[in-house]
Amino acid sequence: MQLRPAPVLPCTSTAMNYNIDFAVSYTGKDGFTGDARITSPELFQLLRIRYPDNSINPKWFILRTRFDDAKDSNLFKTIEMDGGKSPVADLEFACDHPDKYYPVKVERIATAEELNQSPWLMLLPGDRELSGRGTIESDGTYVVPKAIKTKEAVYGSNGPAPWMHLFSPTLKDQLIQSGLRIEFRPVKQENGKPSGLWQLQTLLEMPPLAMTLLNSRYQPFDGDQSKGCMISEGSYYPWVLKYRQSDVEKLADFDVAFTKERFGFPHQAHPKILISQRFRQVAEKLAPGQFNYGLVAVGEGEELQTRYTIPELAPPRDAV
Numbered sequence: 518m519q520l521r522p523a524p525v526l527p528c529t530s531t532a533m534n535y536n537i538d539f540a541v542s543y544t545g546k547d548g549f550t551g552d553a554r555i556t557s558p559e560l561f562q563l564l565r566i567r568y569p570d571n572s573i574n575p576k577w578f579i580l581r582t583r584f585d586d587a588k589d590s591n592l593f594k595t596i597e598m599d600g601g602k603s604p605v606a607d608l609e610f611a612c613d614h615p616d617k618y619y620p621v622k623v624e625r626i627a628t629a630e631e632l633n634q635s636p637w638l639m640l641l642p643g644d645r646e647l648s649g650r651g652t653i654e655s656d657g658t659y660v661v662p663k664a665i666k667t668k669e670a671v672y673g674s675n676g677p678a679p680w681m682h683l684f685s686p687t688l689k690d691q692l693i694q695s696g697l698r699i700e701f702r703p704v705k706q707e708n709g710k711p712s713g714l715w716q717l718q719t720l721l722e723m724p725p726l727a728m729t730l731l732n733s734r735y736q737p738f739d740g741d742q743s744k745g746c747m748i749s750e751g752s753y754y755p756w757v758l759k760y761r762q763s764d765v766e767k768l769a770d771f772d773v774a775f776t777k778e779r780f781g782f783p784h785q786a787h788p789k790i791l792i793s794q795r796f797r798q799v800a801e802k803l804a805p806g807q808f809n810y811g812l813v814a815v816g817e818g819e820e821l822q823t824r825y826t827i828p829e830l831a832p833p834r835d836a837v
Contacts, residue, residue: 533825534626535584539604539619541565541596543576551612552577553619554600584623584827593829606830607751609735621830622752627812636765637774638797639758639811640682640717640790647673647683647714648704653785657718659683659704664712672800672807680781682717682790688804689715695799698772717790721774724764727821733782745782750826755811757825758789762815772796 540552543561555561565578572578587593593604604621605611611620632638648661659681665673670688675681681704684692689701704714726748730738733745748756758776772795775788791813792800800808814824823831 533628533631535827536581536624536626537584537587537621538579538581538624539621541578541580544600551615551619553580553596553604554602555596557599560595560599588829604830605832606753606827607832609749610751610832618832620752623754623827623830625753625755625757625812625825627810631812632797632810633794635794635810635812636815637791637793637813639755639813640792641755641809641811642674642679642682643672643807644809645671645673645807646676646679647671647685648675648681648712650676650678651681651785653787654705657787658702659714659716660707661704661712661714662707664704664706664714666713670804672804680785680787684715684717686713686715691803692799695803697796697799699796700773717773719771719773719775721769721771722777722788723774723791724760724768725777727759727761727764730778738778742779742786743783745786746778746780748780751831753826756789757812757814758791759814759816759821759824761821762817765815 541555541561541564542550542552543555543558544550555564561576564580568578568580568582570578570581582592597603602617602619605618606621606623608620611618627635646665647667648664651659651661653659659675661675661681667685668687669685670691671685672688673683673685675683683704684701692699693701700718701715702718704712704716706712729749731747731749732738732741733747736744738744738746750756770793772793774791776791777788779786779788781787792810797808797810812825814821816824
């Protein structure tokens with residue numbers, strides 16, 4: 518019982534790369550588990566040695582690898598032949614069919630060419646922690662319990678589950694002076710005083726996303742933000758924001774725009790931020806390596822919906 522060796526080669530492709538991870542459990546053939554089920558002790562140990570992680574649980578671990586490597590080594594087929602379950606990049610679907618499928622989480626890794634060709638980019642929260650956990654007021658103003666003050670040009674976010682986009686005063690001033698069409702407003706502290714940090718501000722709103730939206734109760738989103746809003750796109754991150762060509766072709770040129778939709782739970786509902794390639798170029802000069810980006814896709818129909826997803830991990834169309 519062997520896996521075909523996966524090649525270790527430098528990545529020279531200009532196409533999207535994908536990292537995957539999923540839970541693997543050693544269990545009986547009829548045992549219930551939402552993970553990739555392994556019934557053979559020899560196969561379980563082989564997988565554990567080949568894909569080591571930090572788990573000390575003797576019957577469970579997280580398997581992490583590149584999708585291409587998993588495909589080339591027949592990893593998914595080997596698991597399916599042993600435990601009878603197939604991978605799917607959709608947690609909700611896997612939970613509805615736990616006897617046949619196990620969920621796979623997919624990390625999208627955009628290439629430099631894809632980032633350069635994206636019509637706009639989604640600005641992701643910064644890695645540096647500049648405040649504690651925060652909330653958002655009805656007008657979109659960030660409110661934080663405390664803030665870290667710095668004179669450096671710093672882009673950051675708020676705490677261990679970041680969603681805020683925070684700018685130090687120095688970086689804010691430099692971005693304004695660069696000539697970008699850009700506005701900021703101060704971030705408040707819970708005591709009502711200015712925090713010293715700044716957030717992006719714009720009145721420009723994108724058209725509706727061409728994506729399936731749900732509320733926090735996993736029901737179709739009807740515009741009621743009191744129930745929250747989220748994108749239903751399977752277990753992929755970061756999101757690729759998708760727009761119909763017919764909806765965006767008449768948009769005026771911009772450097773910063775907000776999504777029409779507000780995401781998250783009601784106390785922190787916030788739009789996603791789209792930026793121009795000009796913004797990216799300036800930001801990388803002022804604060805190199807501090808900014809991360811997601812792609813924006815424009816198109817129509819089925820091709821738009823399946824772009825940047827993995828066909829082999831899609832739920833079967835004839836599932837009941």
